[in-house]
Amino acid sequence: MKGAECEFDLLIVGGGLVGASLACALGGCADAPRIGLVEAVPFDASDQPSYDGRASALAWGSRCILDGIGVWPGVEAGGAEPIGAIHVSDRGHFGVTRLSAREAGVPALGYVVRNRTLGNALAQRLQTLPTVEVITPAQPQALAIEDERAVVTLQHAGEARRVSARLLVAADGGRSAVRALAGIEPQSRDYGQSAVIAEVRMARPHRGCAFERFTETGPLALLPLDGRDRCSLVWSARSDEVEGLLALDEADFLARLTRRSGRLLGEALELHGRHAYPLALQLVEQPVGPRLALVGNAAHAVHPVGGQGYNLGLRDAAALAEAVIDGLRAGHDPGAPDLLERYAAGRSADYRRTVRFTDTMVGLFSNNLPPLAALRNAGLFGLDLLPPLKRLLMEHAMGLAGRQTRPARGLPL
Ligand SMILES: Cc1cc2nc3c(=O)[nH]c(=O)nc-3n(C[C@H](O)[C@H](O)[C@H](O)COP(=O)(O)OP(=O)(O)OC[C@H]3O[C@@H](n4cnc5c(N)ncnc54)[C@H](O)[C@@H]3O)c2cc1C
Numbered sequence: 001m002k003g004a005e006c007e008f009d010l011l012i013v014g015g016g017l018v019g020a021s022l023a024c025a026l027g028g029c030a031d032a033p034r035i036g037l038v039e040a041v042p043f044d045a046s047d048q049p050s051y052d053g054r055a056s057a058l059a060w061g062s063r064c065i066l067d068g069i070g071v072w073p074g075v076e077a078g079g080a081e082p083i084g085a086i087h088v089s090d091r092g093h094f095g096v097t098r099l100s101a102r103e104a105g106v107p108a109l110g111y112v113v114r115n116r117t118l119g120n121a122l123a124q125r126l127q128t129l130p131t132v133e134v135i136t137p138a139q140p141q142a143l144a145i146e147d148e149r150a151v152v153t154l155q156h157a158g159e160a161r162r163v164s165a166r167l168l169v170a171a172d173g174g175r176s177a178v179r180a181l182a183g184i185e186p187q188s189r190d191y192g193q194s195a196v197i198a199e200v201r202m203a204r205p206h207r208g209c210a211f212e213r214f215t216e217t218g219p220l221a222l223l224p225l226d227g228r229d230r231c232s233l234v235w236s237a238r239s240d241e242v243e244g245l246l247a248l249d250e251a252d253f254l255a256r257l258t259r260r261s262g263r264l265l266g267e268a269l270e271l272h273g274r275h276a277y278p279l280a281l282q283l284v285e286q287p288v289g290p291r292l293a294l295v296g297n298a299a300h301a302v303h304p305v306g307g308q309g310y311n312l313g314l315r316d317a318a319a320l321a322e323a324v325i326d327g328l329r330a331g332h333d334p335g336a337p338d339l340l341e342r343y344a345a346g347r348s349a350d351y352r353r354t355v356r357f358t359d360t361m362v363g364l365f366s367n368n369l370p371p372l373a374a375l376r377n378a379g380l381f382g383l384d385l386l387p388p389l390k391r392l393l394m395e396h397a398m399g400l401a402g403r404q405t406r407p408a409r410g411l412p413l
Pocket residue numbers: 013014015016017018019038039040041048049050054055056057058138139140171172173174175176177178195197234277295296297298304306307308309310311312313
């Protein structure tokens with residue numbers, strides 16, 4: 001066993017998008033607690049699964065949180081494309097709706113940022129935080145929950161190491177090892193779809209507009225990236241269709257994309273990278289347990305339609321950081337059951353709202369039965385006709401629905 005046992009206030013397992021954001025939020029406080037951040041794959045490794053070839057649509061509310069926790073300047077320096085408008089359409093039907101930043105009264109509805117850019121910005125910020133110890137490459141092997149602390153045995157760079165903390169945070173993604181070690185089983189439902197992601201160059205300029213097009217086999221998104229014609233593609237399709245999409249040669253793939261996108265941005269001209277992600281809804285009943293909190297995909301994995309997953313996880317990180325720091329300042333134990341229960345209760349409405357939003361979009365729009373298609377058209381037209389409803393959808397897309405934490409309101413923790 002390596003060295004003596006190390007004690008932290010918080011041990012975060014998983015340094016992906018959400019775990020690293022949580023460490024930045026807490027580590028940046030003037031009275032920051034001692035934090036251990038355990039990550040299996042170093043931040044700069046080419047196979048880092050959170051900071052991979054995807055790009056993420058960040059809601060305006062997420063930009064506020066990232067700004068509040070000192071990460072946004074690094075993201076902006078690495079490249080963040082503002083989303084000025086969102087165009088939602090339905091293949092083969094008339095309904096169309098447009099949401100715009102001008103209508104919402106904000107500079108941008110959100111931003112599209114490459115996950116690698118986010119990873120670099122988070123890693124740079126972590127380096128400036130003296131109370132955060134990054135432990136990588138490391139993974140938990142065993143977990144013991146005691147009255148006062150959680151004790152984790154890590155496999156760290158080939159050796160066993162024992163660490164303990166008053167609060168253990170599972171931020172290790174959809175196949176969370178911590179969740180399994182704690183005996184928590186999420187509810188899970190396969191969508192029967194996978195998402196093919198790539199970067200593409202389109203014939204027409206995107207002009208800062210994000211396109212979400214619903215097709216009978218799944219939604220297709222073209223998100224604006226740097227340059228006038230470069231887009232991030234998220235093409236969700238039935239799992240049996242995806243194999244064929246991956247096997248197509250580049251020219252055939254681009255031709256298929258041109259057709260499936262309804263030529264909204266003209267012809268698809270260039271393709272960079274192509275990877276598929278199987279899609280399932282996953283949700284734990286309670287994102288807390290004794291001396292344990294679950295955040296991000298360890299607590300909930302949603303369909304990528306509408307780009308909600310990291311945004312939701314970042315709101316977990318901001319809410320947990322706020323609860324922990326308020327508890328510590330009041331002299332309380334950060335792993336106390338009442339603190340964790342308050343955190344869980346505070347998050348449940350956001351979970352329900354986001355799961356209902358993504359699940360409904362997938363169910364309603366992936367179905368071509370005539371009555372549903374008519375409803376969809378009515379729905380999309382209705383949104384254009386009913387400003388209050390549209391405003392509600394916009395608030396949701398911007399991540400501003402429900403209670404806002406201090407970082408989300410631009411206030412220090
Ligand atoms: C195709 C696609 C497109 C998406 N687009 C968007 C979007 O536009 N906007 C948006 O908000 N969301 C989007 N999402 C969702 C978003 O990517 C996830 O919600 C987000 O990655 C969750 O972050 P996380 O840190 O919770 O988990 P992960 O990203 O899975 O990170 C988990 C981290 O834990 C580490 N880890 C895993 N196991 C262990 C272990 N045993 N020990 C130590 N470390 C471990 C991993 O190496 C990784 O670094 C998309 C998802 C997909 C699949």
